[in-house]
Amino acid sequence: MLLAVNIGNTNIRFAAFRSETDIITWTINSKPPRTESEFFAKFSNMYEPFGISKDDITDIVIGSVVPPLTLNVKKALRKIHHFTPMIVDRNTPSAIVHTSNQMGTDLYANAVAAHYQDYHGKKIVIDFGTALTFLGINDDGTVGGVVIAPGIITALNSLVGETAQLPNIELKEPKSVLGTDTESCMQSGMVYGFLSMVEGMIDRINEEAGEKCFVISTGGVGGVYKPLTTKIDADDRLHTIKGLKILYELNKDSIK
Incomplete structure (x- = not known):
């Protein structure tokens, strides 16, 4: 195993x-x-x-x-x-082509998982982790580029930690966009606010790519956002770790 x-x-x-x-x-x-x-x-x-x-x-x-x-x-x-x-890490051999000497292993694994699994065409992998990242990858395995923004939980913890009266909240869809109490106001900002950014970034990347990319979300809270938009095609919280498995399978014979 x-x-x-x-x-x-x-x-x-x-x-x-x-x-x-x-x-x-x-x-x-x-x-x-x-x-x-x-x-x-x-x-x-x-x-x-x-x-x-x-x-x-x-x-x-x-x-x-x-x-x-x-x-x-x-x-x-x-x-x-x-x-x-x-x-x-990013230097482990695979069909992925990138020019960065700074790419994190998680981003590289996300690219590997997107390329080697049953996804076709250009792809965007959105990782809802400590940082919120968007990775663009072409059908031939070439990495088009990456966007890095503050992660949602990271931003929420900062908001709560830097204010005197804002409480910790459950990250879930509020009943309306305009909140009527502190909790629902914060939920709207964290859920709909970040969702608007995610949808906007998908549109911008699609425009730059010249086509509608297949969008995969992963990370701790990806499952919160996937049901709220038609712009995310698949959510797989194990996407990154599946990329690590693929890298192992590609290279296991070389280390034995």
Whole structure:
């Protein structure tokens, strides 16, 4: 069984692939930073609640956008499983063509997943993560470019943290655009406000691309926005980690 690990700024997501469609997934917080020993203690018992034995895991792939955590996670997993995980990044070989020496592993994995799965034509991948990103990719695997904006939860936490009277709210669709109390006012801003930006960015990217792109959303809150618009064609919260799996499959023979 392959274990794919996506180390993000907010969460570390694990996905154990029993098959292409039978995927067991869970997350832990990325913060505070932990040592190798702390990760070892935390990871040692993480499989049991999901009915997985550590011996079921035969391969591990890690993608990370948090360099200080990468090595400690790798060492902890190696200590548990007694083999070395594969670490992938923007330089891991695939059919994706990009010219950036700054592309994050998550963006690269999103491009890989969009290209190798059953999506056709030009594509836009919207990642509703710690940052809100839009990645444009052509049908031949060439990356057209990226947009980076503040993530929705990041913006909400900043709004609540920097004001004296605004509360934490549940991120859900309000009953109307114009709110009648603080909670619904904030929900409208966070949901409809960001949705308007997302729809506007899709239109702008389509115009620049010269065609209607196929739009895939992923990330923690992508499922909140997909039902509210016809401009997002598919939502897959595991899109990024599927990209890590594909990178592993493309390169596993080269490391054995």
